[in-house]
Amino acid sequence: xxxxxxxxSPSKEHRAAIGLAAIKENRNYNKIFKDAISKRLxxxxxxxxxxxxxxxxxxxxxxxxxxxxxxIHHKTLYKxxxxxxxxxxxxxxxxxxxxxxxxxxxxxLSNHNKPRxxxxxxxxxxxxSKDLKSLTSAAKYIKKVDGKxxxxxxxxxxxxxxxxxxxxxxKE
Numbered sequence: 255x256x257x258x259x260x261x262x263s264p265s266k267e268h269r270a271a272i273g274l275a276a277i278k279e280n281r282n283y284n285k286i287f288k289d290a291i292s293k294r295l296x297x298x299x300x301x302x303x304x305x306x307x308x309x310x311x312x313x314x315x316x317x318x319x320x321x322x323x324x325x326i327h328h329k330t331l332y333k334x335x336x337x338x339x340x341x342x343x344x345x346x347x348x349x350x351x352x353x354x355x356x357x358x359x360x361x362x363l364s365n366h367n368k369p370r371x372x373x374x375x376x377x378x379x380x381x382x383s384k385d386l387k388s389l390t391s392a393a394k395y396i397k398k399v400d401g402k403x404x405x406x407x408x409x410x411x412x413x414x415x416x417x418x419x420x421x422x423x424x425k426e
Contacts, residue, residue, distance in 0.1 A: 292317060299335065302345040309344070318346065372412070375423040396422060 264272070283291075296314025303309055312318040315328045315335075324331060324341075335346045345351070372392035376382035382399055386392040389405050389412075396403035400419060411418045412426050 289313070297332075297348060300347045300350060302347065302351060304340070304343055304345070306345075306351065308350075370426055372408070373423075373425040375425070376421055377417065377423060378421045392424065 292313040296317070299312045299315055299318045300308060301310040301312070301318070310321075312321060315331055318324070319326075319328060319331065322341075322344075331346075334341070335348060338345075338347075370388065372386050372389055374382075374384050374386060374392050374396060376399075384395060386395055389408060393403045393405045393408045396408065396418070400422075403418075407418070408424055411422075411424045415423075418424055
């Protein structure tokens with residue numbers, strides 16, 4: 255079935271259709287065409303200042319991300335916009351708003367998780383107890399001392415009061 259069909263000869267119309275399909279697959283879309291697709295398929299996003307004044311409108315979330323250089327995933331941004339949070343003094347919304355609905359707490363987004371101090375307290379040998387600067391370093395330290403550990407397990411034991419491996423108390 256994959257080999258050449260000896261008795262088949264495509265017509266001129268068929269050859270033309272195959273050629274058009276190849277052209278459509280390799281089409282370079284210009285800005286006007288991309289804007290039309292974005293307006294038709296995108297979710298419009300309105301940008302307001304803290305006083306409720308409309309600053310700008312974007313035809314999609316991806317265009318908003320590009321304009322404001324937002325470095326979070328577009329689905330996460332969608333959830334924050336739907337929840338009504340403010341980003342660095344700006345309110346993004348999917349609908350037109352009045353100025354009274356702008357008064358919500360401001361959330362500053364950072365692109366990196368802030369490291370936290372993790373206390374690893376060994377209940378059997380206090381000389382092994384140590385404060386470490388991140389969850390990863392705490393997992394590595396316990397792995398070096400005890401032979402086995404991972405971040406997910408350490409995260410589950412933080413502030414629960416339960417002992418990890420019956421000797422490590424882990425606190426943030």
